[in-house]
Amino acid sequence: MLTIPIVVRQPNMEKRMVDFIRALRAAGVRISVAESHDAMHGVNIIGISELANFKNTLRSTLVKEHQDQPTFDYFFPLFFKHNKPPLENINEQLSEDQKQMLQQAMQSLTGDMDALKQLLQQMMNGQGFSDEQLEQMGQQSGLENGDAMYERGWFERRMMQQSDMDNLQQMMQALLQMLEEMGMSQEALEQLAQMMQENMQGMSEQISQFVGQTLAQQMAERDPQPKPDLMDVPLDRLDYRDMDNMRDEVRRLAARLRSRAALRQKRAKTGHFDPRKTLRNNLRFGGVPMQVSYRNRHKKPSLVLICDLSTSMRPMVGFFLTLIYELQDHVQRTNSFIFIDNMVDITADLTTGDMPSALAKVNVENPPGHYNTDLGNSLETFKQQHMSTIDHRTTVIILGDGRNNYNDPRLDIHQDIQRKARRLFWFCPEIPRLWGTEDSDMHRYAEQADGVLMVRTLRDLGYAVDDIMSEG
Known part of the structure; x- marks a missing residue:
């Protein structure tokens, strides 16, 4: 018979099951009190001698939606399996x-x-x-x-x-x-x-399981937290359950930004009234405003987007590109590039009109590696093949964390891009105190950029994009 070892250091199985249910709730699985009672009752009938039957009983009573199945499978071994992988005595x-x-x-x-x-x-x-x-x-x-x-x-x-x-x-x-x-x-x-x-x-693996079990137990012991506004959730902390809702948030945000951009374009048709310039130009008429002067009209920005598609940045890249391409009516031209260890032009892929399919294709064709980000080499490729996409009217946006795995950051090429473009901005998810730590070159790129905007949430991303659009 297979008995379930006690891992969570609780003297009875009922307490461990309660902690397991609380951890699932903390992870976002909706479980009612009645369903918790059903799980306890089912285990009393089935027993715990067979691990597979025990697991199926809990799954059938606690999991209502298919999307919660991976969460259940992730947490189950953290509460009901032993945490010592078998090791071999080599001396024998x-x-x-x-x-x-x-x-x-x-x-x-x-x-x-x-x-x-x-x-x-x-x-x-x-x-x-x-x-x-x-x-x-x-x-x-x-x-x-x-x-x-x-x-x-x-x-x-x-x-x-x-x-x-x-x-x-x-x-x-x-x-x-x-x-x-x-x-x-x-x-x-x-x-x-x-x-x-x-x-x-x-x-x-023993360390990994210990960390997982400890975090799961601490999640079970804390009081349930209210679900935060998705606009303020760091994009690297989103899970699969949030993605559909997040896409809706992106569409709503894009609609607001389009309205703001359209209003700016409407005002720009004639320009804004400039009282100082009007008075100065009419001094020859004794101060009588015979000729009205206006400020310069707003111009649509021309954009070059360079996005870090490494594992940690992928969710943010998808939302960023979706947001930009939802605003194409208010952009003069957009050229888009992604990089991991080399620069890839994805402009043609994103102009098909079906953004989810286009992003899925880009992700499949550019799979993430293991610590292989190389922005320096990517900038070298950009210089050789794509530098013509930049002129004095172009705003360049680099979306990334500036981590380069100790490779040459090619600051010389970065400086050339900044000089040739109208402006160069970084959208960076890391806080400034982490710049320059370990393999980060962000502090060196920041010295050459026209600005670094802190972007961790969808709200941050919306503010940053609106700033770029408003300045033309």
């Missing part, structure tokens, strides 16, 4: 000669690094992290302050740093090199490397 797979050789190599490598030596020995023995170690790393990473699942990746990276796994990986490579020099066969080295890598992966 080695011969006596290989064990002795390995022990000598480990002693030679680690020296006085006792903590790293202990972690390496722990991994070789297939032990994984203890509960005490996970708790300590969680405290050092500030995990107790987390209250939402979108923070999971950030806390995982923090705990990986606290665990010293990066240095352990380097030590493993040095250990294998030393064993090769000591005469261990290539076949044995490959087997050892594979077992070590699998144990490393298991320990990383």
